[in-house]
Structure formats: C-alpha cells, structure tokens
Amino acid sequence: MLSVENLSISFHTDEGRITPVQGVSFSVEAGKTLGLVGESGSGKSISTKALMRLLPGNASLSPETRIAYRARDGKTVEIHKIKPGSSSLRHLRGGEIGMIFQEPMASFSPVYTVGNQMMEAIRLHRNCGKREARELAVEMLDKVGISNPADRVDQYPHEMSGGMRQRAMIALALSAGPALLIADEPTTALDVTIQAQVLDLMRGLQRDLGMAMIFITHDLGVIAQIAHEVAVMYLGTIVERGETRDVIRNPKHPYTQGLLKAIPSLETLHDRLSPVPGDIPSPTERPSGCPFHTRCPDFINGICDVNTPVETSPLPGRSVRCWLHNGADSGRSAA
Amino acid sequence: MTAAENILIEVKDLQVRFPIRKKKLFSSEIKQLRAVDGVSFDIKRGETVGLVGESGSGKTTVGRAILRAIDPSDGEVVFHTNGHDVDIAQAEGEELRKFRQHMNMVFSEGSVNLSSLASDRLRLFRSRMSLVFQDPYSSLNPRMTVRDIIAEPLIASGMMKDRQAIDDRVREIAARCKLNLEHLRRFPHAFSGGQRQRICIARALVSRPDFVVCDESVSALDVSIQAEIVNLLKDLQKEMGVAFLFIAHDLSVVAQMSHRVAVMYVGKFVEYASTEQLFFAPRHPYTHALLSAIPRADPDAEFNPIKLQGEIPNPLDAPSGCRFHSRCPFARERCSQEAPEWREVDIEHFVACHFTEEFDFSRQKGQEPRE
Numbered sequence: 001m002l003s004v005e006n007l008s009i010s011f012h013t014d015e016g017r018i019t020p021v022q023g024v025s026f027s028v029e030a031g032k033t034l035g036l037v038g039e040s041g042s043g044k045s046i047s048t049k050a051l052m053r054l055l056p057g058n059a060s061l062s063p064e065t066r067i068a069y070r071a072r073d074g075k076t077v078e079i080h081k082i083k084p085g086s087s088s089l090r091h092l093r094g095g096e097i098g099m100i101f102q103e104p105m106a107s108f109s110p111v112y113t114v115g116n117q118m119m120e121a122i123r124l125h126r127n128c129g130k131r132e133a134r135e136l137a138v139e140m141l142d143k144v145g146i147s148n149p150a151d152r153v154d155q156y157p158h159e160m161s162g163g164m165r166q167r168a169m170i171a172l173a174l175s176a177g178p179a180l181l182i183a184d185e186p187t188t189a190l191d192v193t194i195q196a197q198v199l200d201l202m203r204g205l206q207r208d209l210g211m212a213m214i215f216i217t218h219d220l221g222v223i224a225q226i227a228h229e230v231a232v233m234y235l236g237t238i239v240e241r242g243e244t245r246d247v248i249r250n251p252k253h254p255y256t257q258g259l260l261k262a263i264p265s266l267e268t269l270h271d272r273l274s275p276v277p278g279d280i281p282s283p284t285e286r287p288s289g290c291p292f293h294t295r296c297p298d299f300i301n302g303i304c305d306v307n308t309p310v311e312t313s314p315l316p317g318r319s320v321r322c323w324l325h326n327g328a329d330s331g332r333s334a335a
Numbered sequence: 336m337t338a339a340e341n342i343l344i345e346v347k348d349l350q351v352r353f354p355i356r357k358k359k360l361f362s363s364e365i366k367q368l369r370a371v372d373g374v375s376f377d378i379k380r381g382e383t384v385g386l387v388g389e390s391g392s393g394k395t396t397v398g399r400a401i402l403r404a405i406d407p408s409d410g411e412v413v414f415h416t417n418g419h420d421v422d423i424a425q426a427e428g429e430e431l432r433k434f435r436q437h438m439n440m441v442f443s444e445g446s447v448n449l450s451s452l453a454s455d456r457l458r459l460f461r462s463r464m465s466l467v468f469q470d471p472y473s474s475l476n477p478r479m480t481v482r483d484i485i486a487e488p489l490i491a492s493g494m495m496k497d498r499q500a501i502d503d504r505v506r507e508i509a510a511r512c513k514l515n516l517e518h519l520r521r522f523p524h525a526f527s528g529g530q531r532q533r534i535c536i537a538r539a540l541v542s543r544p545d546f547v548v549c550d551e552s553v554s555a556l557d558v559s560i561q562a563e564i565v566n567l568l569k570d571l572q573k574e575m576g577v578a579f580l581f582i583a584h585d586l587s588v589v590a591q592m593s594h595r596v597a598v599m600y601v602g603k604f605v606e607y608a609s610t611e612q613l614f615f616a617p618r619h620p621y622t623h624a625l626l627s628a629i630p631r632a633d634p635d636a637e638f639n640p641i642k643l644q645g646e647i648p649n650p651l652d653a654p655s656g657c658r659f660h661s662r663c664p665f666a667r668e669r670c671s672q673e674a675p676e677w678r679e680v681d682i683e684h685f686v687a688c689h690f691t692e693e694f695d696f697s698r699q700k701g702q703e704p705r706e
Contacts, residue, residue, distance in 0.1 A: 039557035039558065039559060039560075040528075040557055147645075161646050162390070163646055164646065191389040191390055191584060191647070192389075192584070192586070192625060192628040192629055193389065193624060193625065193628045193640070193643050194389075194646070195628065195630075196627075196628035196630075196640035196642075197640075197642065199630070200640070200642070218557065218558065219630070220558075220632040221629065221630035221631050221632045222630050223632075224630065224631065224632050224633060224634045224636075225630045225631075225638050244634055245634040245635075248632060248633065248634055249634070258559060259558060259559060260632060262558050262559045262561070262562040263558055263587070263632050264562070264565070264587040264588050264590065264591040265587065265631075266586070266587050266590055266614060266626070266629065266631070269590055269591065269610055269611060269614065272566060272569075273562035273563075273565050273566055273591060274562060275559055275560065275561075275562035275563035275566065276559035276560075276562075277563075279527040279528075279529055279530065279560065280527065280557065280559075280560075282527070295559075
C-alpha cells in the first residue's frame with residue numbers, strides 16, 4: 001500500500017548540513033500496523049512527516065528517495081514528486097493519510113470548537129452539507145467513546161481532559177476516512193489507564209475500518225500490543241525490521257537486544273537493570289560506519305567504525321543492518 | 336535497632352489545600368482544592384518508597400510538602416534523627432534562638448516536625464533533604480558551570496565556607512555519579528539528557544542528605560539511559576544510606592527502584608505495601624486496574640486491561656465516600672456513602688477499601704531470567 005525506499009532527509013542549519021534520516025526503507029500493507037520504535041533523535045517522527053510532506057523549509061529529500069502510495073482508486077501516487085501546495089497533496093493529507101500527533105492540545109486550534117474543526121475536515125474531503133458534516137462529527141465522537149457526543153461537539157479543546165482530547169484527535173483524523181493512519185506517539189502523554197483505553201480503541205477501529213497504521217512510539221510494550229510488524233530505528237536508520245513477535249522473541253541486532261534488556265520488567269523485581277552503555281550521539285556528530293558502534297557490546301574494531309553495514313536477512317521476513325550478520329553471509333559466500 | 340528507631344520520616348494526616356477563587360459578578364467564592372487529603376505513612380532510613388498514581392493524583396504535592404517546598408495546611412511531618420525525641424518544632428521564640436547554634440547537633444539527636452517549622456530554621460534542615468526534578472533540561476542553570484551547580488546547596492545552606500573543602504566534596508560526589516573532572520568546568524548545555532540527570536543527582540546528594548525526593552526523575556529519559564540512572568541511584572543508596580521518595584507514573588520503573596510502594600488516587604493513598612506484595616498480591620481494585628493497564632514487551636503476554644469508566648475525577652469535586660467508587664468495577668452502595676478506613680490488612684500492608692477481603696488479585700510471579 002505504501003512503500004518507502006531510500007528515504008534520506010537532510011537539514012541545512014547554521015552548523016552545516018545534518019542528515020538525521022539516512023536510507024530508510026519500509027512498507028505498509030493494507031489493514032496492518034507497522035510499529036516504528038526508537039529513542040529520541042532516531043528520526044522516527046521526521047520520517048513519517050516526510051510521508052505527508054510536512055517537513056520544514058530547510059529540509060530536503062535526497063534524489064534517491066522514493067515514496068509510493070497506492071490510493072484507493074487504484075492509482076499510485078509518488079509522494080516525493082508532488083508539488084507542495086498542490087491539490088493532490090491536499091487530497092492526500094487527511095483524505096488518504098490521516099495523522100495523530102503526540103500533543104493533542106497543540107494540534108487543535110484553541111479558538112474553534114472541536115466540532116467546527118472536525119466539520120472543516122469532513123467538508124474538505126467529502127461532498128456534503130454542514131448539517132450532514134455535523135452529524136458525521138457527532139457519530140465519530142461517539143465511535144471513539146466520548147460520552148454525550150452531541151454536547152461535546154460544541155466544546156472547545158481546553159474544556160476536555162487529556163484522554164478525551166486525544167480521543168477527539170483520533171476522531172478528527174478518522175473523520176475523513178483515511179486508508180492509512182500515522183500515529184505519532186499518540187499515547188505517550190497519557191496515563192496508563194487512559195493509554196489502555198486508547199490502544200484498545202485504535203485496535204477496534206482498525207478492525208472495523210480496515211485501515212493501515214504506522215504507529216510511532218518509544219515503548220516496546222505498546223508495540224508488542226498493537227503492531228504486526230516492527231522497525232527499530234537508531235540515529236536515522238532502521239537497524240532491524242521484522243514481525244513484532246519474532247523481533248521481540250529473537251532480536252538479532254545488538255541495539256534491539258540491548259533495548260529489550262533495558263526495559264524494567266514487572267515479573268522480576270529487584271534485578272539489576274542492564275542499560276545500553278554510553279549516550280545517544282548528537283545528530284551533528286553522527287558516528288562513522290555503523291551508527292551504533294560507539295555503544296555496541298559486540299563492536300568489531302576496523303569494520304564497524306569504518307563501513308556502513310548493508311541490509312541482510314538472517315531469517316525469513318527479517319532484515320538487519322549489522323556486520324555480525326553480514327560477516328556470516330559473506331564468509332559463507334567466500335567459502 | 337528496632338523498627339521504630341529505624342524510621343526517618345513520619346507523615347501523619349498530611350493535608351495540602353489550595354484555595355481556588357471563582358469570580359462571580361459581584362462576589363467571589365473561594366473553594367478549597369484538596370490536593371492531598373489526609374495521607375499518613377513512614378519512610379525508613381536508607382529505604383526507597385515509590386509513589387505512583389495518575390496525573391493529578393497529588394503525588395508531586397506530597398513530595399513537595401514533605402520538603403516544605405509547599406506549606407502543608409494540616410498534619411505533621413516528623414523528621415526523626417538519631418535517638419531522643421527533642422521536638423523543637425513546638426519550641427518558640429527565645430528557646431528556638433538558643434537552639435539555633437546547636438542546630439547541627441540537634442539534627443543528630445532529636446526529631447523535628449517539619450510541617451510547623453519556621454523558615455529560618457527550615458533552611459538548616461534543607462541540607463538534610465533534597466530533590467531531583469523530572470526535566471534535566473530546565474532544572475540546571477545554563478549560566479553556571481557544573482561545579483558551581485553541584486556546589487550550590489553547600490553554599491546556600493551555609494554548610495561549608497572553605498573553597499578547598501567545597502571543591503573536594505564536589506569532586507568526590509561527581510566521581511560517585513560517574514562524572515569526569517573535566518566535566519565540572521563545562522556548562523550544562525554541553526551534556527546529554529542522561530549526563531544532565533547525573534548532574535542533578537550529584538547536586539541533590541552533595542550535602543549528604545538523609546532523604547531525597549526524586550520526582551519523575553527518570554521519566555523524561557530514553558529507556559537505554561533510564562536503566563543506567565536507576566542503577567546509579569540504587570548504588571548511591573547502598574553507599575550513602577540515603578532514603579528516597581521515588582515519585583513516578585511508570586510502575587515498572589518504580590517496581591525496580593522501591594522497597595515499598597504507595598498508590599495514590601485523587602489526594603488519598605489507596606494502598607501501601609512492600610513492592611513484592613503490591614505488585615503480586617494487590618488488595619485494592621485501583622492498584623489491580625493500574626497493573627493490568629501496563630503493556631508488556633511480550634507478544635504472548637495476556638493484555639486485558641481492566642476498563643475503568645471515565646476519567647480521573649477533578650479534586651475540586653471529588654466523589655463522596657470512597658473516591659474510587661465512580662470508576663470502580665466492584666463499587667456498591669456503601670462505597671459512595673462512607674469513606675473507607677485506612678487499615679493494615681497484613682503486616683505493613685495498608686489498604687483503604689471496604690471490601691478488600693473479598694478480592695483476590697494475586698498473580699503468578701514470572702520466571703527469573705537465567706543468566
């Protein structure tokens with residue numbers, strides 16, 4: 001449905017050119033959820049912003065980037081070629097691809113009621129009158145589990161609580177009926193009980209509406225519950241990709257392994273946690289070779305810090321960027 | 336040492352109320368927001384007490400009130416030091432002044448009720464307790480070097496005056512917090528989130544306090560860094576014998592850090608027990624619901640969060656009776672009429688629920704990972 005190849009994004013800043021995303025490739029199938037996990041600065045948010053062409057003015061895509069999206073009418077849209085401000089981009093945003101942001105307060109306008117903002121989105125993408133749009137807005141609010149939707153539709157965002165606002169945000173994103181929903185840390189700012197409600201809601205809506213999702217989070221626990229496939233990002237590259245269950249059960253990349261070990265577990269108390277040593281390098285000082293080599297426990301001197309690992313597939317349905325697995329392959333082919 | 340002597344801080348019926356003024360056309364109405372409404376617990380020496388709850392439950396206010404960063408409206412916070420009970424909190428005027436020069440001595444001899452201590456004396460106590468904030472980016476002054484940041488508590492409390500002695504102390508604590516000597520000359524902007532949090536911890540521990548409040552201290556950090564800070568705090572506790580009040584909304588981090596855990600809901604404690612008891616045999620429906628809502632990084636683990644109805648109530652009009660009754664799946668008539676008593680149902684296991692005896696929320700412990 002959506003395929004991204006060689007996505008590289010660079011920014012021109014006062015300190016020179018930085019490239020926070022380098023050679024990212026992934027695809028999303030209809031009706032499935034892709035989870036993007038990564039720590040801060042791993043480039044997970046800006047990669048998905050590129051899909052909606054929402055990057056700031058000083059950003060540029062590399063010429064090798066290909067983003068192909070198969071729209072509902074069967075046509076393939078090449079997102080990387082669309083001109084900014086064109087009508088096809090407007091149709092894509094919201095209509096085909098919906099987006100939910102982390103901070104619902106910042107993504108609603110404070111001066112319009114929630115209903116007003118929803119009606120605007122609905123009328124932009126569907127050919128319908130005001131009354132009809134309003135009815136649809138109430139219906140959507142009801143669907144996401146907001147009580148008294150007929151009253152809530154006339155409230156301003158500040159009159160709602162955090163969890164309710166996030167649900168209204170989901171309703172807004174879904175009101176134009178997108179085929180693909182990008183959710184950027186939709187539950188991070190919420191309490192666990194509300195997070196559980198929102199996750200449950202999103203799973204249910206996906207089942208009912210059959211849309212595809214890209215779910216961005218730093219919480220592998222959330223990924224385990226919602227994503228069919230997972231891509232682990234570190235400093236702007238996908239280091240490991242595969243089916244969620246396989247990746248969590250049998251991680252191949254040292255970073256994925258470290259990340260999984262670092263998560264405090266509720267099952268074993270008072271164990272010492274095992275952190276990933278070192279700090280995340282700043283984007284301006286991107287390490288040479290494999291970006292993870294500065295913190296990797298299995299670092300091979302002379303290889304990992306010099307050459308960038310290429311993508312290999314040690315298992316069916318899995319891709320890993322690491323010399324440990326590359327080495328095994330090339331060794332076999334040489335023999 | 337007996338258990339009672341081992342107690343460092345005793346909180347009795349702590350209440351914090353904030354007046355909220357509502358303007359009307361010709362008059363104004365003052366409502367009391369009960370952020371903390373009658374909380375009692377104790378913290379032992381060298382122990383970590385975890386405090387969990389959803390946003391708006393009042394956990395930060397409890398931490399601040401114990402430190403007297405916010406003035407409690409009612410109740411006592413008794414700070415026990417070794418041995419006798421000299422309650423200088425009740426002392427007044429002339430007597431207080433006499434105590435003043437012996438303040439450092441008094442610390443090691445008596446217990447002090449912090450909630451009624453006047454500000455000049457409070458200052459002397461401040462070096463005995465400390466605070467680590469959530470956001471390591473906004474809690475460090477960008478114009479001060481790391482050395483000055485870490486040294487500030489020593490200077491502000493008047494504990495140390497000699498520059499050489501201050502330098503020695505700063506270097507010692509920096510080394511313990513795994514900061515290099517060259518880091519001390521730099522400014523905070525040059526550091527990453529994890530390093531900044533280590534600076535904050537060094538600052539909190541430089542005066543060798545008995546008690547430190549960690550308010551969401553690891554929440555803003557990435558998972559791989561978070562584990563390192565949790566380990567560091569545990570190590571420092573072993574070395575220095577400091578007690579922590581560890582406030583967080585992430586239950587799994589609290590489980591790793593704490594010896595005992597308290598669960599808060601709309602200004603009140605609902606449960607307080609050892610970590611083991613609380614996580615594997617909770618007695619309150621709210622604790623049970625919270626635990627069930629944590630997504631596990633295990634695709635085969637059952638994930639059936641208990642659906643609580645609605646949202647956390649506004650403390651301005653908290654529900655009558657048991658505050659959880661409006662969302663509790665087991666609520667009955669009595670729950671909405673009568674506030675449940677805070678009672679000890681097992682050894683050091685406190686619960687506020689009328690019907691706790693009827694529930695069995697205990698769950699199987701997972702297998703220990705083999706190394």
